[in-house]
Amino acid sequence: MLRFLPAPLLMVISASLAIINTAIIGTLVAICGVFKLLAPKQLYPQLSRLTNYLMWCWSEVNRAIFKLVNKTEFVIEDNSQLSKQHWYLLICNHQSWADIVLLCMLFGSRIPMPKFFLKQQLLYVPFVGLACWALDMPFMRRYSRQYLLKHPEKRGKDLESTKRSCEKFKNMPTTVINFVEGTRFNQQKQQQSSSSYQYLLPPKALGIAYTLSVLGEQFDQIINVTLAYPNTNPSLTPFKALLSGKLDKVVVKIDTIPIDQQLRGDYLQDKHFKRHFKLWLDQTWQxxxxxLKTVLNKD
Known part of the structure; x- marks a missing residue:
């Protein structure tokens, strides 16, 4: 444990180690990605298993790094029965980059290594973008309403990308993670979105509904995760607190939701299903x- 060191020094040490870990593992995964392009298709499953194993190694090294600088208390409410041999859709609230690191640490040895829906811009981040591409993570290019009005030919292109990505997951147990809010929560975004929730942004139903329509029969369950960071210094984001040894407590609630016919349908064309699905998602978010209100001890 290095918590006796000043927080700024801890941040430099942990950030440097995390960057080195990401650079090394990201480079190895990217090399495997090149082999995926060049190798015969029958070798694709073996190369995918190798890239997933490398991602697990990345997660385990991160675990060691952050245990070195943090003494975090984990409070986990979990009655789920999970398996690495099953397919899952994992939904979670999104507050910080720390969410990604923690979800990999919490679930990496319990379920298939997760695939995140990522913004298209992340494809160009050094080491990370190419590695995520090699891991078959879906990159989403979201278009604004104003852009689609000027370029109607782009309508539905993001959904086509989702479908192509999901098709790759049919032959190997996979966990697909969807941060349903679409972006990280903060007070400014909450006010701009006119959110009716105190600690969440309004959920975006289209992405998760479309994923369920493509892979719904393949998914065994939905894993519904709620992350909270009580007692974190308000001047620090959870990610900065994680790097600087100030992440004192993490609360995690894990529920599983069965996938039945009521959660699979044509969200774009079936108005009755769209209303039903939005109601279900709103109730889940409420x-x-x-x-979160209970955990954070606020009225």
């Missing part, structure tokens, strides 16, 4: 918001 329960999540109430739980």
């Amino acid at each position: 329960a999540k918001d109430q739980y």
